[in-house]
Amino acid sequence: MRALVRGTGSIGARHLRVLESMGVDELYAWPVRKGTGSTERADIPSRTVFVDTYPNAPLDLIIIATDTVRHVDDALGAVEQNPRSVLLEKPVAPTVQQCRPLLDHPRASIVSVSAPLRFHDGYVELAQLLEQEGTPTSAQIVSQSWLPSWRPGRDYRQSYSARSDEGGALRDLVHDIDYPLALLGTPDTVVARLGRGVLGIEAEESADLLWHSSGKEHPLAVSVRLDYVSPVKKREIRIATAHSALSWNVVTNSVIVERPGSVPELSVHPGDGDVDNVLARQSGTLLQRVGVVVDGLRHEYNAASLQAGVLAVAVCDAARLSDRTRRGETVVL
Template sequence: MKYLIAGLGSIGRRHFRNLIALGERDILLYRTYHSTLPDDELAGFPVVTDLESALSYQPQAVIVANPTALHLEVAIPAARAGCQILLEKPISHSMEGVSELARAVEQGGGQVLVGFQYRFHPSLIQASHYLKEGVIGRPLSIRAVYGEYLPNMHPWEDYRQSYSSRKDLGGGVILTLCHPLDTMRWMIGEVQELWAFVGKLNYMELNVEDTAEIGLRFATGAVGSLHLDYYQRPPAHYLVIVGDQGILRWNNANGVLQIYHADLGKMETFPPPRGFGRNDMFLAEMRHFMAVVRGEESPACTLEDGRKVLELALAAHESQNVGGLIKFL
């Protein structure tokens, strides 16, 4: 099976290493040499610098890991060529071209797995099962927080030049840290209404927002809120879901899931598997993608899931711009 990796920054390198760890060596690298990471580990693997040449090698699978604003420039031709695609999140920085990608996927006959790796966190998978089983009753509210100090995200590069801080590359805290929008949809369902306060509150030299407070109303009637920022130290990433029969809490810092049973007055604690580390999510994601490529599984996070998250992220900006509530049909 031939894999093409487009983009060799932090996430592209992670996927590269994980493919090798899982026994894959037929890997082609499509790059523009803008990465700020050293190239030593890439020695011996073929490199191409234009997409047409890359696709002429007829890869069965394409991993799109370049900057957000450039995703569809790779994904659409790859989809037309019939490739299976692992498309990093968010799928783009605007809705322009997203419908064209969907048509290209249908035309080419491949599938798209969107790279929301928290879909593969064992404690969150467990949480989704408990919610479906009604362990905390009917979910009434959900609160998520994801904050991290931007200069510490990629300490080997100037944060002001990273894609996360550049509007032209699809940066900003809402798009860069959009994982909770996917997790909240996964856990609770579709969003009907959204409002947001979005701004640049910190002193960092950015031309994008560093803060967002987003309110959500779900089709189930549940309400939610999400806080995102680029300045929390230490970083915070957690989730609290309140049901009419209990509470579910998850914290990324230790991977622990807690369930409070109101009828028993008892808290249960579920740690992740012994030895679990952050890369285990990405390994699980890659194993799943390899199974998708072989035709053994369907994507756990589809292109439509990615489109919905992008729609929510862009709606947060729209809400700030118009100063009002955004409703979804």
């Protein structure tokens, strides 16, 4: 196996470590900032070959882990190398309009968007339960954390998260928009209110969304709370059906099924608590899809397509527009 990671920030470095643990034979890193070598980075595998262009050898996987504003250009450059697969970190781009050149590329089908929550066994169990328990009637999603603790030792006000053109709670927490879309379907309209003023950054610090969709059998209302102004982390979804309530807690890696008159059923997935393990499932699924044999993967793991990643960006676009217009907005791709 041969893989390259474009971008060597904290996420890029983690991808490199994960790929090494998976036994990738040849590992390349292409930093955005020149002069970053392996001797300077203890968090990058020592056998990584640093490059300043794509190698001549064919690549099985290219991972794009650069700043959001660079994603589309860097992904286009990767696709032109004709690798077997490309994994693009979230979000695809700051807006749907900026996604268009990548969507329109003739080889766009080889691009997947990083969505590690889809590779949690808790998510797989929830998806299976949802099929068994019937049509959902409502859902509530919460994702709360504390931005100053995200990157210890670095001023969060100087990070991309603080910038309104590529950061903010909507884009940073887009994973928590992606997986509800995968479970519950595309909204018809989105109403949103964005919050600022706690952290002193120009981007939104919180977002409250209410979206409606026609649903399979009846209308479905979904509420979403995203913020990084909460020192106590919370990340979960609760879905009501006509027969039960289903909950997935990402912090405790647990799924709970509640039915009237019955004792709640609890299952725990400790392997989901290892971020590297989850990322290995994601990269392994992409490699397996193009013919590389990877052991230990569940067939239920399903990577997010480029189109799915753009849909999540479209919901973010609709939310920002709704906050400005103070009315419900449609999701436009």
